[in-house]
Amino acid sequence: MRALKALESGSASVRLRAALEVGTAADPGSVDALIERCAVEPDFHVRDMLTWALTRHSPSVTVPKLVDALGSERPQARSQALHTLSKVGDRQAWPAITRALLTDTDDAVARSAWRAAVVLVPDAGRIDLAEVLATQLGRGGxxxxxxxxxxxxxxxxxxxxxxxxxxxxxxxxxxxxxVATERLVRDPDTGFGYAVEEAKRIVALGPTAREE
Known part of the structure; x- marks a missing residue:
């Protein structure tokens, strides 16, 4: 109880230690408080520790509650729930990774959804997932x-x-x-910056410039 209360401290270092303590104890009664804190925690390192604390619990306890958080109006709540689901890796959560999340207007939520999706997607769903992800090509910075x-x-x-x-x-x-992403899939060791510059050249020259 003391550690859970400390999650609300004004000091990030105190909150970090509290999240570590709560995760070490792994009391199922702390899951709700951890998820609620994820939705509002401003410090990246504390959020990361909160996620670790949640992964210390049984997926049978955490996954349903994390799935519920995906419906939150708070973008950070959705993003952190997705991030944690990707770390838990329980494929029972896959049906909750909806097209709405994969195309969420908040970039942080969308990125978390993409990361969770590729971890959780069953083999038979990879092409369908890729087709949804393709609608996001060219998006953002x-x-x-x-x-x-x-x-x-x-x-x-x-x-x-x-x-x-x-x-x-x-x-x-x-x-x-x-084009840049295709190059990276073919050769993951290619740097993203190089792939983008090469893609710009190919697009500028037209379809005949694309490598077979």
Whole structure:
């Protein structure tokens, strides 16, 4: 109880120690408080410790509560619940990773949804997931685009036809991101910056410049 109360301290270091203590004890009665704190915690390191504390509990306890948090009006609550589900890795949560979350207007939520989706998706759902993710190509700044590209890399070579199709999109930004991501899927060791610059060159020169 003392540690749970300390999660509300004005000191980030106190909250960090409290989250560590709560996770070490792994009392199922603390799960609700941990999830509630995730929704409002401003410090990245404390949020990371809160996620660790939640992973110390049985998925049978945490997953249903984390799924409930996905419906929150708070973007941070949705983002942190998705992040924690990706760390728990229980595929029973997969049906809760909806198209609405994968296309959430909040970039942090969308990025967390992409990361969770590629961890939780069953093998039979990879192509369908890739088709939804393809609707987000060209979205946001470098961090968001890199996050989406990494999701495609995790899905693997079987999604290349989806990226190939997206590479013909009328929007240059979508085409560039699709071509860069295709290169990364084919060669994950390629740097994202290099892949983007090469994609810009290919898009500028037209379809004949694309490598087979």
């Amino acid at each position: 470098r961090e968001t685009q890199l996050s989406l590209s990494r999701a495609f890399v995790t899905l693997g070579a079987q999604v290349l036809p989806v990226l190939r199709a997206a590479g013909t999109d009328p929007a240059p930004g979508v085409r560039e991101h699709a």
